[in-house]
Amino acid sequence: MEVVRNCSLKKFNTFNVDEKAKVLVEIDKVGDLFTFLSKENQKDKMLVLGGGSNILFTKSYEGIIISLKNKGIELIDEDENNVLVEVSSGESWNDFVLWAVENNFGGVENLSLIPGNVGAAPIQNIGAYGVELKDIFHSCKGIMIDSLNEFELTKEECEFNYRSSIFKSTYKNKTIITSVKLILTKSKHNFNIEYKGLKENLLGKELTIKKISDQVIRIRKSKLPDPKSYGNCGSFFKNPIVNISKHEYLLNKFPDIPFFKIDNNNYKISAAWLIDQCNFKNKKVKDVGVYSNQPLVIINHGNAKGKDILHFANEIKGTVYGNFEIELEEEVLIL
Numbered sequence: 001m002e003v004v005r006n007c008s009l010k011k012f013n014t015f016n017v018d019e020k021a022k023v024l025v026e027i028d029k030v031g032d033l034f035t036f037l038s039k040e041n042q043k044d045k046m047l048v049l050g051g052g053s054n055i056l057f058t059k060s061y062e063g064i065i066i067s068l069k070n071k072g073i074e075l076i077d078e079d080e081n082n083v084l085v086e087v088s089s090g091e092s093w094n095d096f097v098l099w100a101v102e103n104n105f106g107g108v109e110n111l112s113l114i115p116g117n118v119g120a121a122p123i124q125n126i127g128a129y130g131v132e133l134k135d136i137f138h139s140c141k142g143i144m145i146d147s148l149n150e151f152e153l154t155k156e157e158c159e160f161n162y163r164s165s166i167f168k169s170t171y172k173n174k175t176i177i178t179s180v181k182l183i184l185t186k187s188k189h190n191f192n193i194e195y196k197g198l199k200e201n202l203l204g205k206e207l208t209i210k211k212i213s214d215q216v217i218r219i220r221k222s223k224l225p226d227p228k229s230y231g232n233c234g235s236f237f238k239n240p241i242v243n244i245s246k247h248e249y250l251l252n253k254f255p256d257i258p259f260f261k262i263d264n265n266n267y268k269i270s271a272a273w274l275i276d277q278c279n280f281k282n283k284k285v286k287d288v289g290v291y292s293n294q295p296l297v298i299i300n301h302g303n304a305k306g307k308d309i310l311h312f313a314n315e316i317k318g319t320v321y322g323n324f325e326i327e328l329e330e331e332v333l334i335l
């Protein structure tokens with residue numbers, strides 16, 4: 001366990017903004033978490049940080065930031081078709097995916113190269129290329145911050161939804177997830193290649209977990225910037241969901257609008273397209289702009305401050321609302 005006071009957060013967020021935390025503690029054993037939390041002044045506000053890949057700091061954090069580094073991937077059960085694995089929160093999500101691919105365990109290959117840590121994955125029910133965490137989720141373990149009681153929540157109890165879960169509502173800032181259990185396949189894989197870019201390249205070929213993972217990695221690398229080159233948090237906004245009458249109105253006015261039907265009354269609209277239509281691709285204010293291959297991603301060209309990024313994001317929101325009467329909602333946590 002390492003406690004640093006007045007700590008720079010630059011290394012701890014993929015937007016690479018240089019704000020400070022009053023206290024930052026790096027914890028590599030769950031046991032140390034209990035020691036630390038029982039000693040600390042519980043009145044201080046607290047934030048658990050995963051990979052810092054979905055957070056925008058716009059000012060100093062006047063509280064305690066816990067960075068969980070606990071590691072481990074354990075195969076805890078198996079039958080003929082499936083394995084149950086328990087993964088510690090501090091594992092990098094992509095390292096875990098690579099481990100699964102190497103072992104020919106199926107279910108997470110479409111989620112290759114998503115940044116961040118395993119413990120953060122349930123919070124917003126990470127998803128990409130037609131698969132969401134909830135599709136392979138079994139349960140997660142954690143600690144209630146106030147009481148230090150341990151808990152285990154099943155998939156149903158986590159209330160997963162598009163980029164959302166109970167950890168963003170009832171349990172917001174109340175828990176620390178310490179490990180996640182997932183069910184992976186070891187035979188009879190149900191490959192999902194519905195996403196356009198996957199289908200185009202893989203249809204008709206003999207599918208393997210490795211081939212899908214490699215293709216997802218290729219697509220992500222071509223569409224999304226590497227935070228080492230440009231600070232970013234992936235999609236800054238969620239794809240907005242509109243009802244059928246709004247959808248019909250939009251389709252009438254903008255026949256090219258890309259959408260995805262969720263159910264008979266709800267449609268998901270492409271936020272990237274909305275932003276693109278508002279001509280943000282070539283816009284840059286101070287050190288902030290959108291990524292040329294995917295305008296849903298806001299990037300830090302160098303030394304942008306968190307406030308500059310927020311200001312730019314608000315400009316996008318305002319313009320999209322002005323043109324389409326759609327309120328974009330941030331996917332990234334803004335502090």
Ligand code: EPU
Pocket residue numbers: 127128129130195223224233234235236237238239258270271272273274276292293294295296331
């Ligand atoms: N588009 C444009 N202009 C562009 C780029 C894209 O108009 O310059 C339009 C195109 O019509 C394209 C559509 O946007 O077909 C969708 O783009 P993309 O396939 O990249 O998917 P997305 O809906 O924008 C979502 C997730 C991503 C995830 C991809 C793939 C959200 C908020 N984002 O993006 O997740 O990787 O699908 O499944 O749901 C993340 O959450 O950080 C993230 C990167």
